[in-house]
Amino acid sequence: MTSTIANKARPMPPGIYVPVVSLYKATKRQEVDYDASYKLFSHLIRGGLDGLVLAGTNAEAVLLSSEERKELVKIARKAAVDIGRPNFPIVAGISGQSTNESIRLAEDALSAGADFGLLLPPNYWAKAVTKDALLGFYRDVADETTLPIVIYSFPAMCNGVDMNSDILSELAKHPNIVGVKLTCGNAGKVTRLTQEYKHEQFAVYAGSSDWLLPCLIGGGGGCVTGIANVFPKSVSRLYALWNESKIKESQELQGLVAQAEKACKEGIAPTKYAVGYFAGSAAGIVDPKTFWPRKPYLPVDGVKAAWVEKVMQSLVQIEQSLPDAV
Template identity: 95%
Template sequence: MTSTIANKAKVIPRGIYVPVVSLYKPTKRQEVDYDASYKLFCHLIRGGLEWAGTNAEAVLLSAEERKELVKIARKAAVDLGRPNFPIVAGISGQSTNESIRLAEDALSAGADFGLLLPPNYWAKAVTKDALLGFYRDVADETTLPIVIYSFPAMCNGVDMNSDTLSELAQHPNIVGVKLTCGNAGKVTRLTQEYKHEQFAVYAGSSDWLLPCLIGSGSGCVTGIANVFPKSVSRLYALWNDGKIKEAQELQGLVAQAEKACKEGIAPTKYAVGHFAGSAAGIADPKTFWPRKPYLPVDGVKAAWVEKVMQHLVQIEQSLPDAV
């Protein structure tokens, strides 16, 4: 390690995090179904996960809905005897002011960390100086520790190279980064400079969890953990236990299944409902539909999702609950 910066005051734990899908009532306005959300949160905790509280569909949620979901997540953790369970809430706004407000909302609702995308609506205006100022200003104005979220495909092409991320890593309230850009080179460059306690680096999906860990990364944040939480947690545990060949085999199976999540929010939510809904105690498949104007998958896509994920069912069912 080459950096001499101090360890962060609050270090984000290593492990597997999940951007929890939002669940809605089958009504015209699709109000958030908080009862179903509580059941899903409990199911995921039992699956051995840490999690990113509400970021998966935060763009479709009001500020009040975001706050309430963080509260529900915290209640689920407390009820399962995990009061210190780390919760990471989505706090992304297009302005500095909005992001600060969302960070304060998340903190007051019980979040431990905030996951923050870069501003991206006017991409040509998002210069390096604008990016640095944005993240530093938000981190200055809240005590909620910030995790940078690098996702250029969803951010109008706005990307952050490893030098920019390294500059931000030096802020005392910026504790890590989620790399959904899929750039493994950023992992190795950043982990060469910073140890986990200084600036944690996570893969943005589980299909390259092992490459991230080999590069000294700290884990991953992955949508497929909504569907097969125990399997992804098992993959991480195999690596930590030094069972490399078994980890490699499971990594391939997880990567094959994750193809469905790469297809978007509707296939991901269908998979959660189909494979995990009954285990979580949620019976109505419409609870897992996307919020309008986005549409659920059709029959052809649903059949494809089932086919590419089916091989993980037996593995998932063979693993014990963590709680």
């Protein structure tokens, strides 16, 4: 490590985080189903994951109201407390198109009980998002809230707005910017940033679990992965195998996880179908419509559903063989 900056006051713990899907009632307005959400949060915590991420991409954040976002954080905290994990890490999406909106969302998340805020870059007018605009945006939000900020790098969802490792390194020096989620899939950013910063100074996470091992080998702290909604125990086991230095076993499981995660790469609807099909009953949620996307977006058709079931079969027995962590 080359940086001499101080450790962050509240570093983000390493491990496997799940961007939890949002669940809705089977009504015309598709109100958020908070009872089902509580059950899913509880199921995921028991599955051995290291943190929940709410109001992220998998949660259809742009389709959620500010009140729904706050209530989901409160429900997640209640689930953690009820299970006996009151300090379980909860990360809340706080992405807004303006600095002011993002600060407001950060304040809401903090008041509802979140531990960290996950923040995309502004991207509506992509050509106006210069390096100086990016640096100013993140620094201004981080200055105005005590909620520790995690940068969210996802160019495919942000009109191509990308942040190279030099920009991320500049932002890492801010005392309230604690890490980055790299859904850009750029392993080079991992190795450059971890060469400069140790985890407590600036944490680096893969944005999916199909390259969890490459991220860990490069010095990263874990991943934030949608497939953990479906197979939380399997992804947690992969991380544990690496930490136990069981390299061959971890490589074998990494391959199976990567094959299954192909389905999540196809979008929110296939991911939510997989959660309902493979994990719904275990979580105590029986109505498949609870896992439909929010309108105007549509659930998967029969052909896509069959493909999802086939692609993810490789992890079913593994998931069923593993015990609850709590």
